[in-house]
Amino acid sequence: MQLSDFDIDLFLRDYWQKKPLLIRNPWAKWRNVLEPDELAGLACEEGIESRLIVQSGETWVLEHGPFAEDRFSQLDGAPWTLLVQAVDHYAPDVAALLDPFRFIPNWRIDDVMVSYATDGGGVGPHFDQYDVFLIQGLGKRRWRVGDQCDRTTPLRPHDDLRLLTDFEATGEWVLEPGDILYVPPGVAHDGVAVGDDCMTYSIGFRAPSRPDMLMEWAEHLVDGMADDDLYVDPDLKAAGNPGEIAPSAIDRLHAMAVEKLLDRDAFARWFGQHSSTPKYADADWRPDEPITIEELQALARDGATLARNPASRFAFLRQNDGVLLLFADGSAFPCSGASAALAEQLCAQDHILLDPSLSGAMEMLAALVNQGSLAPADDGDEDGD
Structure with a gap:
């Protein structure tokens, strides 16, 4: 599915990370891509992050999944909401909802959370630290937006x-199937189901925080440092006062502390690997049996297709030496020539057609298959909307 009559440049200029925007059904033909029973089934599975919020007056009670199959039939009529994270990892049609928003770089994508609510259900007035497109899939939901919030709110x-x-609401709309509400980071909002069978697809976009990024970048650098990389001062002069930390010592210590932090090329490589690490790093998508280069070459002769794992994260970085670095699920692959063009294709498309002309890239493709980032596509995987 694609958006029609949606001005991307106007949106990025006037709304992205600035103010909310209601987008009335912009789809050429909207259809709900996941049934409520399918969502409930995912919430019952181990390893899938899910939450149930039951409301009683002004009180919200939170439960974490996985849930027993009969849990939802036990609810006594109070408004409730089921939320399941990263549904795009398990449902290809849900993953396809990301395609119209690929004008935002892949490394910013978090996941597609899907919620189901009964009449009056919601999660309460709150604010998030990420950009989100709220797509109404089924039923109706009343959204109210408010002021900008921060850590002091x-x-x-x-x-x-x-x-x-x-x-205090500053705007209010009822969304029907296909309608979209964009909410920037920090903007207060509250959504309440109007009637039963209310489903919403929340496409979230992450942004690294400065403290987390500094801490994780520094930890990465420290892991690669030798224990005997010590402060040295072979030009030491006699101290006038033994209690003084001399300016020359501070200069040397400061340079010692920040030298590695200022290595832009090393930072770029680390960030590519860091930002492409899967949302759930413990998930194992590797094939039961590793594929060989010879098997891939045979598939290429047959004109087979490789499909990208919806749970995988792909990105690339152009280097000054003309080499392109492909990042996939935390791994880095240097690419040049035809392999570089293939890497760009892998980041832009969810399928690639294998061809004998890709012989120089077979080692990389085999590695991507064996780490679970790619897989030979079933015939049905290539069907589009």
Whole structure:
């Protein structure tokens, strides 16, 4: 599915990370891509992150999955909401919802969370630290948006949910199937189901925080440093006062501390690997049996297709020496020539056609298959909307 009559440049200029935007059904032909029973089934599976929020008056109670199959039939009529993270990893039609938003770089994509709510269900007024497109899939939901929030905004005392103490709406809309609401980071919002069978697809975009990025970059550097990389001062002069830390010592210590941090090329390579690490790093998507280069070559002679794992993250980086670095699920692959063009294709498309002309890239493709980033496509995998 693709968006029609949507001005990307206008959106990025006037709305992205600036203010909310209601987009009335922009799809050429909208259809709901996941049934409520399928969502409930995912919430019952081990290894899939899910939550159930049951509301009683002004009280919200949170439960974490996986849930027993009969859990939802036990709810006593109070409004409730089921939320399942990263549904795009398990449902190809849900993953396809990301395609119209690929004008935003892949490394910014987090996942597609899907929610189902009964009449009156919601998660309460809150704000998020990421950009989100809220696509109404089934039923209706009333959305209210409010002011910009930050870490000083008062929150209700709740052990599990970050609910706003005070919420005053500045805008309100009822979304019907196919409608989209964009909400920038920090903007207060509250969505409440209008009627039963309300499904919403939340396409979230992550942004690294400065503290986390600095800490993880520094930890990466430290892991590669020798224990005997010590401060040295062979030109030491006699101290006038033994209690003084001399300016020359501070200069040397500061340079010692920041020298590696300022290596832009090393940072770029680290960030490519870091940002392409899967959302759930413990998930194992590797094939039961490793594929060989010879088997891939045979598939290429047959004109087979490789499909990208929806749970995988692909990105690339152009280097000054003309080499392109492909990042896939935390691994880096230097590419040049035809392999570089293939790497760009892998980042832009979810399928590639194998061809004998790709013989120089077979080693890389085999590695990608064997780490679970790519897989030979079934015939049905290539069908589009």
